[in-house]
Amino acid sequence: MKLPAATLSTDNGLDIPVEINVRHIRSRYRITISEKGARLTISPSLVTESEKILRKHAGWIRKHYQSMRNSVLDSNLVDGSVIFFKGERLTLGISEGDNAVSYDAGRDVLQFCVPDKDPENVRDRLRLWYFSQSANFAKILGARWCCGSGKFRIDRLVLKDMGTRWGTCCSRQRIITLNWRLILAPDEIYEYVLLHELAHLKVPRHGKDFWDYLETISPGASVKRSWLNKNGYPILHFLSERRLSPERIM
């Protein structure tokens, strides 16, 4: 069920559209932010309190919506732009020629050769390249944790284009889904998200027992979690104007 949309205004006169959805969820309510605005998902028992909840979190919503908008606007990728890959700051080089990509870790340069330097074409090529790099790394991690002597049994590992989440776990079907943009973050952060989702196979909810268990398989989990909270916005919105189809990794 959907309630009539609301708006929140910001200091600079920008209105943030707010969509309100009512459905049964684990937590009492959840707020997510995207380029389109904020979405409040709320349990049926709290419907009459939606306005109060929005007022309570208005500051948080404004702050994150602004920072998200800024990071999306900054993502104009041209020759010489700074670009992230596996937690490293790289310089993006764009040249014209046959399709080729070279990553020179020593020089911190990611060199893209494209037949057509049209920005949209470059962005499409970059998106595909990042996705394939992410698939390779997800395969390595999947083999480490979920195959043979790996600690976890899963049925499927899927790499997906997700706008607001890093990963999901469907424990009933034993399917783990990861956001391909994790390849922009350091390797240990990528691995942390996989382990976080795998931990949900044993402990479904985010209670103390969940965090305690996660710490045993991913030491320093809370530090990695804060890293994502602090640095996640530009990553979640990297090349996000177009979506890629999910790909099964394992």
Ligand SMILES: [Zn+2]
């Ligand atoms: Zn979780």
